[in-house]
Amino acid sequence: xxxxxxxxxxxxxxPQKPEVIKPEAKQVHxxxxxxxxxxxxxxxxxxxxxxxxxxxxxxRWLVLILxxxxxxxxxxxxxxxxxxALTASRFVGFHLIDLNSALQVMLAHKHIIVNxxxxxxxxxxxxxxxxxxxxxxxxxxYHLLAEWFxxxxxxxxxxxxxxxxxFHRATRTVFWVIFALLAVVSGYTxxxxxxxxxxxxxxxxxxxxxxxxxxxxxxxxxxxYSRRAWCRYVCPIGLTYGMVGAISPVRVEYHLEKCxxxxxxxxxxxxxxxxxVVIKGRAAELxxxxxxxxxxxxxxxxxxPSGALVFNVKGLSKLL
Amino acid sequence: xxxxxxxGQAPATATAPVPxxxxxxxxxxxxxxxxxxxxxxxxxxxxRSLLMAGGVLGVAMLxxxxxxxxxxxxxxxxxxxxxxxxxxxxxxxGQCVQVCPVAAIKLDDIDQGFGxxxxxxxxxxxxxxxxxxxxxxxxxxxxxxxxxxxxxxxxTRGGMLLARPPVLKAKEDDPEPTLNLRERIGVARLxxxxxxxxxxxxxxxxxxxxxxxxxxxxYVAVDRWKPVPVRDHPYQRELCDLCVSECPIKDAIHxxxxxxxxxxxxYRPQVLEQCVGCGVCEMICxxxxxxxxxxxxxxxxx
Numbered sequence: 001x002x003x004x005x006x007x008x009x010x011x012x013x014x015p016q017k018p019e020v021i022k023p024e025a026k027q028v029h030x031x032x033x034x035x036x037x038x039x040x041x042x043x044x045x046x047x048x049x050x051x052x053x054x055x056x057x058x059x060r061w062l063v064l065i066l067x068x069x070x071x072x073x074x075x076x077x078x079x080x081x082x083x084x085a086l087t088a089s090r091f092v093g094f095h096l097i098d099l100n101s102a103l104q105v106m107l108a109h110k111h112i113i114v115n116x117x118x119x120x121x122x123x124x125x126x127x128x129x130x131x132x133x134x135x136x137x138x139x140x141x142y143h144l145l146a147e148w149f150x151x152x153x154x155x156x157x158x159x160x161x162x163x164x165x166x167f168h169r170a171t172r173t174v175f176w177v178i179f180a181l182l183a184v185v186s187g188y189t190x191x192x193x194x195x196x197x198x199x200x201x202x203x204x205x206x207x208x209x210x211x212x213x214x215x216x217x218x219x220x221x222x223x224x225y226s227r228r229a230w231c232r233y234v235c236p237i238g239l240t241y242g243m244v245g246a247i248s249p250v251r252v253e254y255h256l257e258k259c260x261x262x263x264x265x266x267x268x269x270x271x272x273x274x275x276x277v278v279i280k281g282r283a284a285e286l287x288x289x290x291x292x293x294x295x296x297x298x299x300x301x302x303x304x305p306s307g308a309l310v311f312n313v314k315g316l317s318k319l320l
Numbered sequence: 321x322x323x324x325x326x327x328g329q330a331p332a333t334a335t336a337p338v339p340x341x342x343x344x345x346x347x348x349x350x351x352x353x354x355x356x357x358x359x360x361x362x363x364x365x366x367x368r369s370l371l372m373a374g375g376v377l378g379v380a381m382l383x384x385x386x387x388x389x390x391x392x393x394x395x396x397x398x399x400x401x402x403x404x405x406x407x408x409x410x411x412x413x414g415q416c417v418q419v420c421p422v423a424a425i426k427l428d429d430i431d432q433g434f435g436x437x438x439x440x441x442x443x444x445x446x447x448x449x450x451x452x453x454x455x456x457x458x459x460x461x462x463x464x465x466x467x468x469x470x471x472x473x474x475x476t477r478g479g480m481l482l483a484r485p486p487v488l489k490a491k492e493d494d495p496e497p498t499l500n501l502r503e504r505i506g507v508a509r510l511x512x513x514x515x516x517x518x519x520x521x522x523x524x525x526x527x528x529x530x531x532x533x534x535x536x537x538x539y540v541a542v543d544r545w546k547p548v549p550v551r552d553h554p555y556q557r558e559l560c561d562l563c564v565s566e567c568p569i570k571d572a573i574h575x576x577x578x579x580x581x582x583x584x585x586x587y588r589p590q591v592l593e594q595c596v597g598c599g600v601c602e603m604i605c606x607x608x609x610x611x612x613x614x615x616x617x618x619x620x621x622x
Contacts, residue, residue, distance in 0.1 A: 075418050087437075088413035088462045095462055101411050105463055108408035111471060113464035116411075167369040174373060179380075186384070187408045188434040193383035194376070198412055202427060202437055206414055211430035214379075233369070234376055 003247070006274070006291030010242050012170025015276035018284035025285050028256050032280070043260050050305040056298025060138055068141050071205050086139070086201035087192070088119060095119030099127070099244060100237040101198070104191055107183035124244060132245020136231065136238050137270075137297035141204060142196040142215065146228055149219045153227050165226045167233040169273065176236040196230065197237055228270055238295075246292040249314035252301060254290060256283040259308035265300035275300065278308070289314070383433030390432075394440035395599065395616040397425050398448060398501055399458040399466040403617070405474055410465040412437025416457035422536045422547050424448045425457060441505075443599020443614050448505075450488055450568045450598065451538040451547045455501050468501055479619020480504060486594055487570035490540045499569070499596075506597025506616040508563075508573065510589055516611040517560035518575060518587040524560035527551045528606045535603055537566065550604065563589050563601035563612050570594065573601060593620050 009015050021029070032039070070082045071089065083090045087101040097119030106112055127135055136143050156162040179191040192198055196218055199211040222229050231238060254277055261280040266272040274291040277283050289312070300309045393403045397416055400406050416439050417425045424446045428435045439457070441448055458466040470476050485498035513519050528550055529535065536547040555562060559575075567573050576590040589601075589612060599614040 083418050083460075084413040084415040084462075086413075088411040088415065090415065090460075090462075097411065097462060105409055105411050109405065109463070111409065111464070111473060115462045116464065119462055165368060166365060167372055168365055171369045171373055175376070178373075178377060182380075183408075187404060188384070188387070189408060189410075189412075190380050190383065190434065192412055193430070193434050193436050194380045198437060199430070202412065202414060206417060206427055209427075209429045211436055214430060229372070233372065 006293075007243075007246055009273055009276075009291055010239070010246075010293035011173045012168065015273055017282060021284045022286075025256055025283055028286065029281055029283075032261075039260075043262065046260060046306045053302055056302050056311075060297060061144065063138050064141070064144050067139050068201070068204055071201065075205050085198065085205055086141075087198050094122065096123050096126075098237070099123055100240040101189070101192065103180070103240060104183050104189040107180055108187050108189050110184075127241055127244050128248060129250070130245070131248040131250040131294075131296045132241035132243065132292060133238060133295040134245065134250065135241045136235075137295035140197050140237070141200040142218075143231060143295075145200070145215070145219060146222060146231055149223050150228055153223045156223065157227075162224050167226065167229065169233060171233045172235065172239055175234055176239045179236050191236060195237070197235075231270060238293075242292050248292075249316070250296065251312060251314070252290040252294055252296060252298070252309055253312040254278060254283065254288045255308050255310070256286050256288070257308075258306045259283075259304075260306055262305070264303045264305070265309055268299040268303050270295055270297065270299075383430075383436070386431060386433035387435060393616060394428070394435075395443055395506055395597070395614060397439050397441060397457045397466055398455050398505055398596075398598075399461075399468060399503070400439075400505065401465055401467070401470065402475055402477060406465050407434055407438060409463050410438045411463045413462065414439070415460040415462065416466060419452070419456040419460045420448075421451045421456070422446055422449055422538075441599065443602045444610060445603070446535045447537075447599035447603040449536075449538050449547065449600050450490075450499060451545075453488065453491060453499075455499065458501070477617065477619065479621075480617075482596065483593060486572070486596055489568055489570050490538060490544060492570065497570075501596075504596040504620070506599070506614040507618045507620055508591045508595050508597065508599075508601050508612055508614050509618075510591070510611060511613045512607075512609070512611040513588065515607045515609075516589065517607060518589055519611075521585075521587060522560060523558045524562065524606050525554070525556045526606075527554050528562055528604050537600065537604070538568070559587060560606065561587075561589070562604045562606065566600055566604045568598060568600055569596055572596065595620070 005016070071085060074080055074082045081092060086098055088097045090096065095115050095118050097116060099120060102116060102120040105116070153162065153164070157164060182190040194214060196215045199209070199215055203209050203212055218230050259278055261278065263278065265278060266275045269275055271293045274294045277288045296311070298311065301311060387407065396406060401409060412427070414427050414437070417427060424441050425439045426442065428438050428440055430436045432438070455468070458468055461467070480503045482502050482504060485502050487497045488499045491497045510516060517524055527533070531551055533551050535550050537550050537553070538544070538547040539553055542548055542553070561575050564573050564575050571592055572595040573589055573591050576588045578586045580586050597614045597616065601612045602610045602614050605612050
């Protein structure tokens with residue numbers, strides 16, 4: 001799958017089977033066509049030696065909570081390290097501005113001052129390097145809440161009390177365009193009104209608000225009707241960061257040789273379409289970077305029993 | 321991936337035969353039945369997505385109602401752009417809230433629709449007393465929603481600019497005594513003269529707003545750099561003139577004296593052209609509700 005194809009998938013296209021599979025990948029695919037008993041034995045071996053870990057999840061939760069607490073304490077305790085909210089802030093004096101909020105303001109107000117530009121450019125570079133949607137899983141407070149409520153949803157699904165209703169993934173692209181147009185036409189930052197990221201961030205810093213009711217409503221919707229609906233099908237912030245991080249060197253990489261194609265990774269993934277490559281016979285190369293819609297949350301890295309999915313920084317291994 | 325999954329679910333979720341028959345398809349074509357089922361599942365998904373999109377956009381657009389129906393806008397922090405420009409340019413981060421030494425600035429909630437997260441001042445609870453000297457909220461604003469000078473491309477209302485730079489009483493002895501903001505956010509008005517203690521010729525003693533009032537004010541005589549709670553600073557006045565004496569701006573309000581027909585002296589606080597609309601008079605006014613209030617964004621009318 002080319003990078004362009006991966007970007008198309010981010011915007012909502014269904015992942016396609018590769019047209020050309022490289023000979024070395026073909027070889028691995030054919031090697032895996034062993035007898036079922038042998039394959040089961042191999043799998044069992046891997047399972048027996050599996051280390052159940054939440055390494056990346058725990059690291060990520062820690063970073064996410066600390067980042068948000070740093071906002072809170074900068075104000076409450078007046079330590080002034082990270083002043084403002086997630087939409088815009090100052091880190092020891094340097095402007096940082098959320099890319100989607102900046103976009104909404106620029107489109108609605110149509111007048112850009114220097115500080116707004118500096119803050120936006122700084123954050124752009126930051127996330128272009130760190131992998132755009134890393135913002136989602138490593139910083140966004142709604143992501144963490146949704147993750148917790150997702151486990152409730154999955155519990156209810158396993159008891160057959162609720163079921164997951166999928167929406168078309170291109171809905172998010174449509175939302176992105178509509179919210180951008182609404183900002184231009186109406187002159188209001190319409191999306192900010194309902195953005196759970198902004199609402200939660202402000203609530204954590206400036207105290208609870210009625211707006212939290214909307215966030216609870218979203219969480220309830222995700223629990224009873226559609227798994228991770230906001231992050232998967234609505235949030236334009238995610239798409240903005242996805243575009244920014246489209247060529248980021250920080251990504252999860254898939255190694256065909258180590259994979260048993262059991263699909264645990266796709267079960268835990270927020271954006272399972274990026275893991276289409278792990279389906280048996282799909283990989284066109286021995287190692288494949290996971291697409292830009294990946295939030296680099298590391299759940300797949302944690303859950304993979306055979307180490308086929310790992311974090312990787314492009315070019316770093318060559319450099320070291 | 322998602323699409324594949326829904327294929328798998330399709331026979332279960334789509335109650336297959338009945339709608340198929342209703343669609344006028346031949347039940348005999350059982351080999352090809354799968355394709356219409358998948359089609360139907362896709363159509364359901366499409367309709368579901370459409371409804372969801374409509375719902376979310378509908379909720380978002382509800383935010384227009386409070387904005388459109390607001391008869392009066394809020395008192396906004398100093399240097400704020402005109403209401404529409406403020407709402408569009410404000411990035412809802414609250415940095416202005418964080419730098420205010422008297423915590424006069426608050427953020428609006430979602431009941432204000434598109435105005436959620438936009439700063440305002442409730443002067444009766446806590447007025448802007450310019451304790452920061454330099455209008456810190458303007459310095460903190462990253463998007464130019466609060467600015468010292470308005471860009472020429474943006475509309476400004478008439479009567480917003482002051483005739484001359486306001487002199488800050490606290491800075492009167494400094495080499496540069498003026499406030500670096502030459503515009504007003506509103507104008508004070510004696511709204512209930514009949515309740516005004518001065519108009520009644522009464523004095524005032526005690527805590528201006530009672531013992532549980534949390535508002536703070538800079539008293540230069542106490543500490544120029546640290547505002548203190550108003551309740552810790554009781555007053556003893558023969559004639560109540562708190563709105564005049566506590567006003568942070570020079571020549572913004574004075575006590576008008578006149579002699580009535582019966583020879584008795586009459587008093588009345590009079591707002592002058594240098595009033596910036598900070599709201600300290602409204603906060604400090606000891607009668608409830610306040611006899612003097614700030615009309616937000618009003619121009620000066622002589």
